[in-house]
Amino acid sequence: MIPFNKPCVTGDEEAYIQEAIRNEKLSGKGEFGKKCTDWLEARLGCERALLTPSCTHALEMTALLTDIQEGDEVIMPSYTFVSTANAFVLRGANIRFVDISPDTMNIDPDLIQNAITEKTKAIVAVHYAGVACDMDAIMKIATNHDIWVIEDAAQALLSTYKGRPLGTIGHFGTLSFHETKNYTCGEGGALIINSANSIQHAEIIQEKGTDRSQFLRGMVDKYTWQDVGSSYILSDLNAAYLYAQFENADLINEERLRYWDLYKAGLQQLAGKNFIKTPHIPEDCQHNAHMFYIKTEKEEDCTQLREYLDGQGIMAVPHYVPLHPTNAGEAYSEFCGEDKFTTSESDKILRLPLFYGMGDEAVTHVVDRILAYYKI
Ligand SMILES: *Cc1c(COP(=O)(O)O)cnc(C)c1O
Numbered sequence: 001m002i003p004f005n006k007p008c009v010t011g012d013e014e015a016y017i018q019e020a021i022r023n024e025k026l027s028g029k030g031e032f033g034k035k036c037t038d039w040l041e042a043r044l045g046c047e048r049a050l051l052t053p054s055c056t057h058a059l060e061m062t063a064l065l066t067d068i069q070e071g072d073e074v075i076m077p078s079y080t081f082v083s084t085a086n087a088f089v090l091r092g093a094n095i096r097f098v099d100i101s102p103d104t105m106n107i108d109p110d111l112i113q114n115a116i117t118e119k120t121k122a123i124v125a126v127h128y129a130g131v132a133c134d135m136d137a138i139m140k141i142a143t144n145h146d147i148w149v150i151e152d153a154a155q156a157l158l159s160t161y162k163g164r165p166l167g168t169i170g171h172f173g174t175l176s177f178h179e180t181k182n183y184t185c186g187e188g189g190a191l192i193i194n195s196a197n198s199i200q201h202a203e204i205i206q207e208k209g210t211d212r213s214q215f216l217r218g219m220v221d222k223y224t225w226q227d228v229g230s231s232y233i234l235s236d237l238n239a240a241y242l243y244a245q246f247e248n249a250d251l252i253n254e255e256r257l258r259y260w261d262l263y264k265a266g267l268q269q270l271a272g273k274n275f276i277k278t279p280h281i282p283e284d285c286q287h288n289a290h291m292f293y294i295k296t297e298k299e300e301d302c303t304q305l306r307e308y309l310d311g312q313g314i315m316a317v318p319h320y321v322p323l324h325p326t327n328a329g330e331a332y333s334e335f336c337g338e339d340k341f342t343t344s345e346s347d348k349i350l351r352l353p354l355f356y357g358m359g360d361e362a363v364t365h366v367v368d369r370i371l372a373y374y375k376i
Pocket of ligand 1: 053054055056057080081083084126152154155175176177178187188189
């Protein structure tokens with residue numbers, strides 16, 4: 001039996017959690033939280049990183065930081081996780097979806113211009129599978145129209161675009177440490193802040209709308225209600241788990257990349273015969289092997305292959321159901337332009353098992369079963 005995912009464990013997690021307990025500091029911003037944010041800031045070179053209870057929460061913080069108001073519009077792909085849209089709908093925004101490029105499943109920057117109106121406040125660039133969106137094109141459009149860019153880098157920690165870490169190119173980036181992501185603590189996330197001007201506001205939003213962060217630094221003698229906010233802080237128990245992962249980040253990354261390359265090489269002949277497509281990595285992008293997916297010729301092939309693999313004890317899973325034709329999508333969003341690829345390409349995607357500790361043989365076994373299915 002090969003599961004689709006196993007949460008990453010490197011070995012130091014238990015000892016660090018025990019240390020957090022001994023420290024008698026379980027709430028947020030303890031020793032491990034500080035170690036994690038220092039690591040992120042050094043590794044990414046961002047102005048500030050704040051740990052949040054999830055990427056969903058980090059996205060909600062960006063909706064507050066960009067001051068999204070009722071009726072404002074936010075542009076993003078429909079092929080994404082619900083939180084990307086929900087975070088802005090919670091503030092009253094209307095979502096304007098645009099189509100994706102079939103080669104990366106990322107937002108097609110050429111289609112963004114047509115979706116912009118005078119109400120457009122932000123573009124959310126989702127780096128699918130840890131492969132970068134065309135950030136130069138997106139930043140150019142955003143600068144021309146003076147709108148915010150948020151990178152949903154939930155899947156993209158340690159990926160780069162033209163050598164720059166994902167999450168650090170737009171105004172804000174958001175990361176996820178959910179157990180399905182490369183680096184995890186069960187549930188967790190981070191907000192990446194790329195402009196020093198936004199740090200104080202972000203800290204207030206994160207601390208229930210108070211200036212407690214300044215109080216903790218001894219800059220005010222009492223902390224008080226300053227603005228709209230919520231509880232967007234990660235517990236130090238989770239941060240303890242996460243720090244063990246950060247310390248082993250390169251090891252985890254290298255191992256995942258090795259599995260990814262094994263899949264790519266093993267399935268090359270099938271892709272060469274056009275039975276399937278394997279992921280395309282644009283030249284400007286270094287990815288983090290967050291995901292290995294294949295695309296079948298037709299939707300039916302995808303279902304049949306999935307059932308076949310399931311019978312072989314291999315869990316392969318589809319991915320996003322596009323957001324625009326759903327109940328909430330119909331209420332809160334509009335698809336701008338033609339849905340040429342979003343629906344049709346998402347129907348053909350099958351994600352293969354890939355997790356730290358999987359082992360080369362398991363990858364080779366999955367490859368062999370897929371080759372057998374296609375009788376190669
Ligand atoms: C996983 C994911 C999220 C949500 O992350 P959580 O930490 O579970 O809130 C958001 N966006 C994308 C693109 C994701 O892959």
